[in-house]
Amino acid sequence: MKSSFTDTPPATTNANAPDAQPDRSSNRRSERKPLTFKRASTWAIPLIVVIVILVLWQIIVEVLGLKPYFIPTPLKIAETFKENLRVIADNSVPTLAQAVTGFAIGNALAVVMSVWFVHVSSARRALYPLAIILQSIPLVAIAPIFLVTLGDGFSTKVVMTAIISFFPTLVNMMRGLAAVDTNMVQLFQSVDASRWKVLVKLRWPTSLPYLFAGLRITASASMVGAIIVEWISSDTGLGYMIINSTYQFNTPLLWASIVASSLLVLVAFGVVVLVERALVPWSRLSEIGA
Amino acid sequence: MLQRFLRSDEKAGIGDAPGLADPGSLVQLTDVSLTYATRPPLQALEGVSISMKQGQFVSLIGPSGCGKSTLLRIVAGIMEPTSGEVLIEGGSPGSAQRLHRFGFVFQDAVLLPWRTVRENVELLTELVGLPPNERRSRARELLELVGLRGCEDLRPDQLSGGMRQRVSIARALALEPAILLMDEPFSALDEFQRELLNSELLRIWVEKHCSVLFVTHHIEEAVFLSDTVMVMSAAPGRILESVEVNLPRPRTDAMRVAPEFLQLRRYLREVLIH
Numbered sequence: 278m279k280s281s282f283t284d285t286p287p288a289t290t291n292a293n294a295p296d297a298q299p300d301r302s303s304n305r306r307s308e309r310k311p312l313t314f315k316r317a318s319t320w321a322i323p324l325i326v327v328i329v330i331l332v333l334w335q336i337i338v339e340v341l342g343l344k345p346y347f348i349p350t351p352l353k354i355a356e357t358f359k360e361n362l363r364v365i366a367d368n369s370v371p372t373l374a375q376a377v378t379g380f381a382i383g384n385a386l387a388v389v390m391s392v393w394f395v396h397v398s399s400a401r402r403a404l405y406p407l408a409i410i411l412q413s414i415p416l417v418a419i420a421p422i423f424l425v426t427l428g429d430g431f432s433t434k435v436v437m438t439a440i441i442s443f444f445p446t447l448v449n450m451m452r453g454l455a456a457v458d459t460n461m462v463q464l465f466q467s468v469d470a471s472r473w474k475v476l477v478k479l480r481w482p483t484s485l486p487y488l489f490a491g492l493r494i495t496a497s498a499s500m501v502g503a504i505i506v507e508w509i510s511s512d513t514g515l516g517y518m519i520i521n522s523t524y525q526f527n528t529p530l531l532w533a534s535i536v537a538s539s540l541l542v543l544v545a546f547g548v549v550v551l552v553e554r555a556l557v558p559w560s561r562l563s564e565i566g567a
Numbered sequence: 568m569l570q571r572f573l574r575s576d577e578k579a580g581i582g583d584a585p586g587l588a589d590p591g592s593l594v595q596l597t598d599v600s601l602t603y604a605t606r607p608p609l610q611a612l613e614g615v616s617i618s619m620k621q622g623q624f625v626s627l628i629g630p631s632g633c634g635k636s637t638l639l640r641i642v643a644g645i646m647e648p649t650s651g652e653v654l655i656e657g658g659s660p661g662s663a664q665r666l667h668r669f670g671f672v673f674q675d676a677v678l679l680p681w682r683t684v685r686e687n688v689e690l691l692t693e694l695v696g697l698p699p700n701e702r703r704s705r706a707r708e709l710l711e712l713v714g715l716r717g718c719e720d721l722r723p724d725q726l727s728g729g730m731r732q733r734v735s736i737a738r739a740l741a742l743e744p745a746i747l748l749m750d751e752p753f754s755a756l757d758e759f760q761r762e763l764l765n766s767e768l769l770r771i772w773v774e775k776h777c778s779v780l781f782v783t784h785h786i787e788e789a790v791f792l793s794d795t796v797m798v799m800s801a802a803p804g805r806i807l808e809s810v811e812v813n814l815p816r817p818r819t820d821a822m823r824v825a826p827e828f829l830q831l832r833r834y835l836r837e838v839l840i841h
Contacts, residue, residue: 460673463645467664467671468694468742478694482681559680559722 349529357529358536365518365537372514373541375431376503379438380495380545387443388488391450395480396472412444416502420509429510434503441502446491453487454480486560489553496545504538515541592654593746593778594619594642599651600803601637610803611637612648617797617806619780621745624772626781626789626796628835634804635782639748642780643669656745663745667695670739670777672749676731678723678738684710685719688737695742709737712771729760736771746778753788762820765791769818786839790831791818798838808838 331351338350345353358365390408394401420437427433457479465475507516515538522530553560594617601612611634619625627635640646641653644660655663663669678687688706697705710716713733723731732752739747753761765788772779783789789796790812798807812831814822822828 458675458677460671460675460677461679464671464677464691465694467643467669468667468691469665470694474694478690479679482679557681559724 346526346528349532353529354532354536358533361530361533365515365533368513368515368518368534369537369541371511372500372503372507372516372538375434375506375514376438376499376541376545379435379440379503380442380499382435383439383442383499384446384492384495386439387446387491388450391447391454391484392476394447394451395454396476408444408447411440416441416505417509420506424510434506434511437506438499438502442495442499445494445498446488449487449491449494450484453484456487457483485557486553489549489557489560492549492553493546496549497542500538500542500545592618593621593623593656594780595652595654595657596638596642597652597654599638599641599648599653601634601641601646602649612641613803613805615651615804615806619746619778619795622776622778623794624769624779624781624792626783626793627799628783628786628789628796629799629804629839630801631784633799633801635799636750638799638804639750639780639782643671643748667691667742668745670742670744670747672732672735672739672747672752674751674754676723676728676735678731678734680723683720683722684715684726684734687723687734688741690738690741692741705741706737709740710734712740712774713737714767727760728756729764732756732764733767736768740771740775740777743775744777746780747772749779749781751782751784754783754785761785761788762823766818766820768792769816773817786832786835787823790814790828790835791823796835798835800841807841810835810838 335350335352338348349357390404394405416437419440420433423433423436427436454476461479462475465479470478503514504516504519507514508520511517515534518534519531519538522528522534596615596617599612599615600610603609603611615638617625617638627638629635637646641648642655642660644653644655644664653660655668679690682690685703685706688709689702692702692705707719710719713736715730715733715737718726718730723734726734735752736747753764756764768779769792779792781789781792793812796810796812798810799805800807810831814825814827814831
């Protein structure tokens, strides 16, 4: 969750490589076809790989006669998932709630801070190193501090997931807000545009692909963070289920909880990608990185 | 034939004493020098004098790094010269900028990808605070002028390089500038697009009655477009020679192979290589 926070979008801001395509209508149409084909193959191929792995897994476990508490078959996991659907759903709610709340708070703070940092260099010089230090402390190490000061309730968990969500978006947004074309800035200055106008009409839209790069990372990171915090201290949630089923040697339930967790992460990621496609149609990132 | 190649210092308005601005002059640079305060100091421009009249099409040509783009920035008031005087319509570049006397066209079209073609053309009129209907009618008229009627609602990534540059020309004209400052605007285009846009630019220039200061490193383009071609040398940037192009207007593509045209081209090439 730390390694990938500098997910940089390609330069989408200015004009692309010049081409000599005089006919725009054919240009537009010809783009569509290979795209749908590509999209189909990007979905179909991994799906086939997954099915093959699951089938092999099932066969190997049955042939070797391994016990379910050692390693359950995919069918057994699916069965457990179905039987415990109610429990899994009930425990998904608190995990999702704290992940979403932390995600929202952390990202909102990151956006506000990045705008502040980009415009006020003294603020950036004073506080940016602090943000880096905060990021460099492992979450698991910092968790007990918040447990002591804030107790083991909802607020601790939200603070932890907010911290996780904060930094990747801060870094991406600071890049995005600065990723404006100097000639474009010159155009704005040539008509004495205020810094507010430069922000609203130039920097902010330029930074949106970078913001979504941050949001994609933090969507899954906040979910992972919420689960980790539940390991440390909780009596509900998917993290708690994972730990609890491990202690009880209920390996099929452990696997079912893991499946539920990754489904939640996938959904969170998918929501971010969909929102990005709706809000930032000019960004090519959603097609490449999804 | 050779009497056409008048030396710059023989022309009126060039090399005048500072402060004696010709009232009809649009751009008047007198002995402009620029030295960067590096160690050792780097002289980018040395004793550059330019006089440009209302309605003229002037090209600056020279090797890469000769300071032609820097000179353009000095004219626009974006950079200050170390010494020398810059007058735009008798005033400072800064006041000319405040009166929106400059239109900028860059090497890349630098369009905003989230805006449609029309919204890109409306950028400056919007920032200046013109009412929406006024912005829209200007944009429509300008898009028609640059040959992009019907493309109003397309996005920049749906356009070819040449079309994007047309949009950027329309945007530059939106505040009705007196002078278009163009910094190698067609250098990223292929030869056909370049020649097409050369003719288009001349048509636009005639229709809008504006003046153009055009930076290029393409000799043929400079000859085809200009009234005057200023040849610059590198390190430090100086004006080697100011060459009048007395080819008749309107210029046609057939002229590109006319003997006078080719002779001018050859002559400029010699001056550049010297």
